[in-house]
Amino acid sequence: MNYGALDVEEFGSVYEGLLEFDAIVAPPTHAMPWRYTLAAGKARAASGSHYTPEALVQPLLQHSLDLLIQEKLREAAEGVRPATKGRAIPTEAESKAIQIAQTDALLSLRIADVACGSGHMLLSAARRLATELARIQTGQEQPSPNARRAAQRQVISQCLYGTDYNPLAVELCKVALWLEAHNPGEPLDFLDHHIRCGNAIVGLTRPEDLSRGIATEAFASLKGDDKPFASALRSRNRQERTVANQTTFEFEPASRTDVRNLGVAYEHLRQMPDHTAEEVEAKGVAYRALREQASTFRLGQLADLQVAPFFIPKTANNAHLLLTDADYRRYLRGTQELHTAATDLATEVSIERRFFHWFIEFPDVLVEHGGFDLILGNPPFLGNRGLKGAYGDAFLNWVTTEYAPAGAVDLVTYFFRRIFRLLRPGGILSLISTNTIAQGDAREGGLAVLLDEGGRIHHAVRSMKWPGRANVEVSLITLQRAPLNSWPALLDGKTVPQITSYLDDDENGIDPYLLKSNANQCFQGSIVLGTGFILAPETARHLIDTNPENSAVIYPYLNGDDLNSSSDQSPSRWVINFHDWPLRRFSSAEWEELTTEERERIELRISKGNVVATAPPDYNGKVAEDYPECLSIVEKLVRPERQRLNENGEYVLRSPLPELWWIYADKRPKLYRAIQDLEHCLVTAHTSKLGSLDFASTKNVLDAKLIVFRFSDYGIFGLMQSNFHLSWAWKYRTSMRADLIYANNRIFETFPFPELTPKMHEAGLTYYTFRQQLMQDLNLGLTKTYNLFHTPDLTATAIAKAAKLNDRILAEDLCTRFRELRSLHCQMDKEVAYAYGWPDIDLDHGFHAQEYLPENDRIRFTISPAARREILEGLLALNHLRYAEEQAVLANQS
Numbered sequence: 002m003n004y005g006a007l008d009v010e011e012f013g014s015v016y017e018g019l020l021e022f023d024a025i026v027a028p029p030t031h032a033m034p035w036r037y038t039l040a041a042g043k044a045r046a047a048s049g050s051h052y053t054p055e056a057l058v059q060p061l062l063q064h065s066l067d068l069l070i071q072e073k074l075r076e077a078a079e080g081v082r083p084a085t086k087g088r089a090i091p092t093e094a095e096s097k098a099i100q101i102a103q104t105d106a107l108l109s110l111r112i113a114d115v116a117c118g119s120g121h122m123l124l125s126a127a128r129r130l131a132t133e134l135a136r137i138q139t140g141q142e143q144p145s146p147n148a149r150r151a152a153q154r155q156v157i158s159q160c161l162y163g164t165d166y167n168p169l170a171v172e173l174c175k176v177a178l179w180l181e182a183h184n185p186g187e188p189l190d191f192l193d194h195h196i197r198c199g200n201a202i203v204g205l206t207r208p209e210d211l212s213r214g215i216a217t218e219a220f221a222s223l224k225g226d227d228k229p230f231a232s233a234l235r236s237r238n239r240q241e242r243t244v245a246n247q248t249t250f251e252f253e254p255a256s257r258t259d260v261r262n263l264g265v266a267y268e269h270l271r272q273m274p275d276h277t278a279e280e281v282e283a284k285g286v287a288y289r290a291l292r293e294q295a296s297t298f299r300l301g302q303l304a305d306l307q308v309a310p311f312f313i314p315k316t317a318n319n320a321h322l323l324l325t326d327a328d329y330r331r332y333l334r335g336t337q338e339l340h341t342a343a344t345d346l347a348t349e350v351s352i353e354r355r356f357f358h359w360f361i362e363f364p365d366v367l368v369e370h371g372g373f374d375l376i377l378g379n380p381p382f383l384g385n386r387g388l389k390g391a392y393g394d395a396f397l398n399w400v401t402t403e404y405a406p407a408g409a410v411d412l413v414t415y416f417f418r419r420i421f422r423l424l425r426p427g428g429i430l431s432l433i434s435t436n437t438i439a440q441g442d443a444r445e446g447g448l449a450v451l452l453d454e455g456g457r458i459h460h461a462v463r464s465m466k467w468p469g470r471a472n473v474e475v476s477l478i479t480l481q482r483a484p485l486n487s488w489p490a491l492l493d494g495k496t497v498p499q500i501t502s503y504l505d506d507d508e509n510g511i512d513p514y515l516l517k518s519n520a521n522q523c524f525q526g527s528i529v530l531g532t533g534f535i536l537a538p539e540t541a542r543h544l545i546d547t548n549p550e551n552s553a554v555i556y557p558y559l560n561g562d563d564l565n566s567s568s569d570q571s572p573s574r575w576v577i578n579f580h581d582w583p584l585r586r587f588s589s590a591e592w593e594e595l596t597t598e599e600r601e602r603i604e605l606r607i608s609k610g611n612v613v614a615t616a617p618p619d620y621n622g623k624v625a626e627d628y629p630e631c632l633s634i635v636e637k638l639v640r641p642e643r644q645r646l647n648e649n650g651e652y653v654l655r656s657p658l659p660e661l662w663w664i665y666a667d668k669r670p671k672l673y674r675a676i677q678d679l680e681h682c683l684v685t686a687h688t689s690k691l692g693s694l695d696f697a698s699t700k701n702v703l704d705a706k707l708i709v710f711r712f713s714d715y716g717i718f719g720l721m722q723s724n725f726h727l728s729w730a731w732k733y734r735t736s737m738r739a740d741l742i743y744a745n746n747r748i749f750e751t752f753p754f755p756e757l758t759p760k761m762h763e764a765g766l767t768y769y770t771f772r773q774q775l776m777q778d779l780n781l782g783l784t785k786t787y788n789l790f791h792t793p794d795l796t797a798t799a800i801a802k803a804a805k806l807n808d809r810i811l812a813e814d815l816c817t818r819f820r821e822l823r824s825l826h827c828q829m830d831k832e833v834a835y836a837y838g839w840p841d842i843d844l845d846h847g848f849h850a851q852e853y854l855p856e857n858d859r860i861r862f863t864i865s866p867a868a869r870r871e872i873l874e875g876l877l878a879l880n881h882l883r884y885a886e887e888q889a890v891l892a893n894q895s
Contacts, residue, residue: 053118053121053122053379053433054467054468054469055121055125056468057379057433057467057468057475057477058121058122058125058377059125060460060462060477061122061377061431061432061433061477061479062125062126062129062377062431064431064459064460064479064491065375065377065429065430065431065460065479066112066126066129066130066375066377066431067129068429068486068488069110069374069375069429070107070129070130070133072486073103073106073107073109073110074103074106074107074133074137076106077099077102077103077105077106078099078102078103080102081095081098081099081102082095082098082099100137100138100140103137104134104137104138107130107133107134107137107156108134108155108156108159108160109374110130110160110374110375111160111162111366111370111372111373111374111375111425112126112130112160112161112162112373112374112375112376112377113161113162113163113164113363113366113373113375113376113377113423114126114162114163114164114376114377114378115163115164115201115376115378115380115416115419115420115423116164116165116166116201116378116379116380116381116416117163117164117165117170117171117174117196117378118165118167118170118173118174118379119170119173119174119177120163120173120174120175120177120178120196121177122377122378122379123161123163123174123177123178123377124177124178124181126161126375126377127153127156127157127160127161127178127181127182128153128181130156130160131149131152131153131155131156132144132149132152134152134155134156135148135149135151135152138152150182150183150184151184153181153182154182154183154184154187154190156182157178157181157182157190157192158182158190158191158192158195158271158275159271161178161195162195162196162197162363162366162373163195163196163197164196164197164198164199164201164357164362165198166198166199166200166201166355167198168198171196171197171198174196175192175193175196178190178192178196179192187276187277188275188276188277188278188280188281189281190275190281191275191281191284191285191288193285193288194267194270194271194288195363197357197362197363198355199355199356199357199362200354200355200356200357201357201416201419202400202403202404202415202416202419203308203354203355203356203357203396203399203400204304204308204356204357204358204359205304205307205308205358205359205360206359206360206367206419206422206423207359207360207367207422208257208260208360208367208368210304210307210360211256211300211303211304211307211333212333213307214242214245214307214326214329214330215238215242215306215307215310215324215325215326215329216311216402217235217238217239217242218311218398218401218402219238219310219311219398219402220234220235220238220310220315220323220325221235221398222315223315223394223395223398224394224651225314225316225649225651226314226315226316227315227316227317230315230316230317230320231315234315234323234325237325238325238326241325241326241327242326244327245326245327245330255335256299256300256303256333256335259296259297259299259300260300260360260364260368261368262296263291263296263297263300263361263364263368264364264365264367264368264369265369266291266364267291267363267364267365267368267369268365268369270284270287270288270291270365271365273287297361299339300358300361301348301351301358301361302332302339302344302347302348303332303333303339304356304358304361305344305347305348305350305351305356305358306324306329306332306343306344306347307329308347308351308356308399309346309347309350309351309356310323310324311395311398311399311402312350312354312395312396312399313346313350321342321343322342322343322346323343324343324347328343332344359423367423370425371425371426372423372424372425372426372428373423373424373425373428374424374425374427374428374429375428375429375430375431376420376423376424376428376429376430376431376432377430377431377432378416378420378430378431378432378433379432379433380412380413380416380417380432380433380434381412381413381416382411382412382413382434382435382473382475383411383412383413384411384437385408385409385410385411388400388409388412389409397409400415403415404418404419404446405446406445406446406450407442407443407445407446407447407450408442408446409442410437410441410442410443410446410447411435411437411438411443413432413434413435413438413443414438414443414446414447416432417430417432417434417438417447417448417451418446418447418450418451420432421451421454421456421480421482424482425482426482426483426484427481427482427483427484427485427486428481428482429479429480429481429482430478430479430480430482431460431477431478431479431480432477432478432479433475433476433477434475434476434477434478435473435474435475435476436463436464436474436475436476437735438476438478438504439463439476439502439503439504440503440733440734440735441734441735441744441747442735443735444502444503445512447502448478448480448502448504449502449512451480451502452501452502454482455482455483455485456480456481456482456483457480457481457483457485457490457499458478458479458480458490458500458501458502458504459479459480459481459486459488459489459490459491459500460477460478460479460490460491460492460500461476461477461478461479461491461492461493461500461504462476462477462493462494463476463492463493463504463505463852463853464476464739464853464854464855465477465855465856466855466856466857474739474855476504478504490506492504492505492506493852503732505732505853507870507873507874509874509877511877511881513733513751513877513880513881514751514880514881514884515746515750515751515884516750516751516752516753516880516883516884516887517887517891518754518883518887519749519750519751519752519754520750521671521675521711522675522710522711522712522749523708523709523710523711523745523749523750524669524671524672524675524708524709524710524711524745525669525672525687525705525707525708525709525745526560526669526672526702526703526704526705526706526707526708526709527665527667527668527669527672527702527703527704527705528665528666528667528669528705529576529665529666529702529704529705530643530658530665530666530667531635531638531639531642531643531662531665531666532638532642533634533635533637533638533639533642534576534577534578534635534639534665535558535574535575535576535577536555536558536574536575536576536577536634537574537575538573538574538575540575541555541575544630544631547630548630550627550628551628551630551631553623553628554577554578554579554628554631555575555576555577555578555631556575556576556578556700556701556702557571557572557575557576557698557700557701557702558572558574558575558576558701558702558704559572559684559697559698559701559702559703559704559707560572560574560704560706560707561686561687561688561689561704561706561707562686562706564684564685564686564695564697564707564782564783565686565689565693565782565783565784566782566783566784566785567782568776568777568779568780568781568782569773569776569777570695570696570697570782570783572701576702577631577634577635578665578702579625579628579631579632579635579663579664580623580664580668581610581612581664581668581670582622582623582624582625582664583612583613583614583615583616583620583622583624583625584614584615584624584625584626584663585615585616585624585625585626586615586616586617586618586620586624586626587615587616587617587618588618589618591615592617592618600617603615603616603617604617607620612657612661612664614660614661625663632663635662635663636662636663639662639663640662640663643658643659643662644659644662667705669703672703672709675711676699676709676711677699679699679711679713680698680699680713681696681697681698681699681713682696682697682699682709682710682711682712682713683695683696683709683710683712683713683717683718683721684696684697684703684707684708684709684710685707685708685710685721685743686706686707686708686743687705687706687707687708687742687743688706688740688741688742688743689740689741689743689784690739690740690741690784690787691741691783691784691787691788691791692727692730692731692741692743693722693783693784693787694718694721694722695783696713696718697709708743708745708749710749714757714762714765715762715765715766715769716757716758716761716762716765717757717765718765718769719761719762719764719765719766719768719769719829719832719833720754720755720757720761720765720833720836722765722768722826722829723826723829723830723833724826724830724844724863724864724869724872725830725833725834725837725872725876726752727863728864728869728872728873729748729751729752729873729876730743730748731851731853732873733747733748733751734747734748735747739854739855739858751880752876752880753876753879753880753882753883755833755836755837755838756836757836758832758835758836760832760835761829761832761833761836763832764825764828764829764831764832765829767825767828768822768825768826768828768829771818771821771822771825772786772822772825775815775818775819775822778815779800779803779804779806779815780804780805781803781804785803785804788803789803789819790819790822790823790862791848791860791861791862793848793860793862795816795819796816797812797813797815797816798812800812800815800816800819823846823862826846826862827844827846830844830846830864831844837875837879839872839875842868842871842872843865843867843868844864844865844868845864845865845867845868846862846863846864846865847862847863847865848860848861848862849861849863849864849865849866851863852866
């Protein structure tokens with residue numbers, strides 16, 4: 002490879018590839034000396050970081066930096082020569098003044114990437130801004146390479162800022178910027194004050210955050226904490242904050258002066274020249290002096306003291322190291338010296354966790370400039386389930402507190418919240434995100450909060466496949482903080498009136514309510530948590546043949562894959578189920594050894610229907626030990642997994658999973674009570690491509706990958722398989738890719754049902770019967786059947802290939818039957834429309850592109866986008882009406 006021919010971005014991608022590896026120093030052996038090698042690591046991938054393809058960078062720049070450049074140039078020109086001035090051509094003096102004003106305006110931009118990696122996005126921004134700057138400075142449309150390079154050096158040293166959690170990434174970013182901006186005969190820019198290492202979302206943002214004090218949530222009891230001690234700290238802190246909130250409080254004037262002086266000093270540092278080696282050295286000396294001065298260190302200590310309690314174990318041994326709110330405010334007021342063991346520990350924790358206090362790291366921006374003009378980025382993607390494993394309980398407690406109401410959501414949501422606070426008024430964020438940012442809790446705790454606080458999305462791409470290796474669907478979002486410009490809103494390349502937090506153009510922009518009438522009708526299936534419970538069919542048959550009594554605890558086990566892939570939705574596996582039974586009965590001798598109080602406590606728990614591990618000797622109910630063959634399997638395969646220990650000798654899993662190892666993690670008793678009188682019930686896969694529904698036997702154990710409805714009526718089936726319910730489900734879904742994840746509370750419990758009609762029942766039954774026979778004839782499951790259903794210009798060849806048919810005549814007949822199935826679906830939708838009282842809606846069934854799906858797979862046989870919009874508006878209005886009626890009833894009852 003000719004490394005000399007690589008450009009800066011190619012170097013960056015090569016270097017960033019090194020971030021995927023861990024350095025290994027191998028000690029010498031009798032055969033080998035000391036060795037240094039690289040081994041594939043998991044830390045970067047586990048943190049959700051990915052290199053950003055150019056195809057995603059350019060749209061972000063186009064709808065953010067390009068707009069800012071145009072705005073700055075226009076404002077600068079009008080500041081010199083107002084647009085209302087009569088003469089069309091400016092004078093020479095005016096032209097010169099405009100040139101100076103526009104140069105200053107462009108160099109006044111403050112641009113950051115808060116997860117900068119090797120600097121790819123910053124490089125792209127530098128080139129875009131430097132090209133325009135060189136045009137202004139030279140008066141040429143195509144400036145020379147030397148002019149561009151000089152402009153790039155100015156832009157990089159004056160305008161760009163970056164952070165990354167990975168220290169190596171920070172160094173790579175500086176190298177990339179040096180290579181881009183290097184002028185022959187000049188030293189490398191000083192960048193240490195602009196490219197920094199730290200956790201961008203853990204720390205304080207602005208100086209006024211110091212006055213917030215210590216949050217009571219910092220003392221939540223986490224794994225390994227002393228619960229009574231943590232509880233006492235919470236009570237004390239809550240009481241202290243109540244007192245503090247009753248008075249107006251600001252940190253003392255000396256700290257305010259320190260903050261102000263730090264901003265001025267950093268602004269002076271930014272303007273220091275660095276054209277010679279001596280100037281670069283002087284700039285470095287000045288920077289280090291600012292970092293090390295007592296006032297800066299004190300501000301850092303105060304900020305650390307506020308964040309550190311989230312990360313310090315709450316144990317009695319740490320009692321003298323854990324400050325509560327009153328302690329903190331004494332330090333803040335300056336009435337207590339900061340040189341204590343508690344402040345020292347806070348500093349240690351800050352260094353270890355890489356706290357990043359933005360107003361201290363970049364005071365020239367956060368204090369002097371009011372915030373960033375533009376923050377670009379590709380923040381890490383990491384789903385809520387991966388957060389705890391990658392970052393720990395303490396981190397999760399911090400982000401869910403700092404970024405409330407966002408709970409445990411994708412990591413990128415917290416970056417949106419933090420970045421928005423870093424913007425100056427009128428500033429812009431332009432980010433790549435997982436498409437979950439517009440769904441569920443992530444939307445409510447992310448984009449919805451930003452729009453409520455005065456933000457406006459003016460550019461978004463709802464969902465597109467990541468161009469690289471990462472198997473994820475992403476969204477592109479550009480949002481401005483108030484005051485707002487009048488830029489047109491572009492959604493998926495189309496001009497729309499507005500873009501909501503759902504990344505659609507719905508004019509209502511309001512959320513549905515949970516409806517009391519829908520409660521206890523929809524459930525998630527059982528969470529087994531232990532593959533040892535699951536049996537192959539032949540093992541289940543053998544256990545039952547050997548001992549027919551085992552049939553009482555061995556059940557067919559239906560999951561989402563079976564539902565969607567089997568032509569008759571039959572389970573492919575079986576499962577052992579000990580329900581909520583005790584493990585065994587006490588022997589008479591053991592029972593006698595218990596105290597009266599202990600025996601009464603056990604009997605009381607049983608009478609209340611609570612689980613006990615061991616029952617009284619005369620207990621008439623079943624216990625797991627009554628089925629020794631099955632219990633032996635579970636004890637051998639499940640118990641070791643449930644009772645794993647960590648390095649401290651504690652159970653890895655939460656209580657009571659290790660103690661009640663023979664019982665499912667979540668038995669879903671409400672679910673099975675709800676369906677116990679039904680022969681079959683309606684189910685859908687929790688995650689699916691198409692949201693298809695079917696009926697399942699209530700004699701099955703229904704897996705957690707199923708959503709179960711307490712309905713067996715074909716009218717309800719027709720309603721929920723209709724495009725009315727499916728449109729609602731897709732609107733309020735939560736998904737990281739293109740799949741529909743059916744969230745009970747967001748979809749079902751908000752959906753306003755109509756009164757069922759006999760014709761709905763008839764249409765649902767006809768459709769269901771026809772569909773099931775078609776699936777049986779094809780030997781295809783729901784997913785493959787609906788793939789054909791949604792295929793335009795469906796051919797006999799396509800059907801024969803999907804169903805592995807050799808009979809072409811049969812396949813030709815099946816084409817006709819698919820057309821009939823579509824016709825039956827249209828009829829089902831029409832009956833639902835009549836049930837809602839909306840017979841005049843033009844459903845316009847056909848093959849339509851669904852804008853919320855990926856470009857390469859968005860054609861569906863469904864209602865038109867216009868009909869979908871009208872239906873969603875009607876359903877939302879009906880939801881609000883039903884909610885108001887329910888609240889009125891509750892008010893009357895009270």
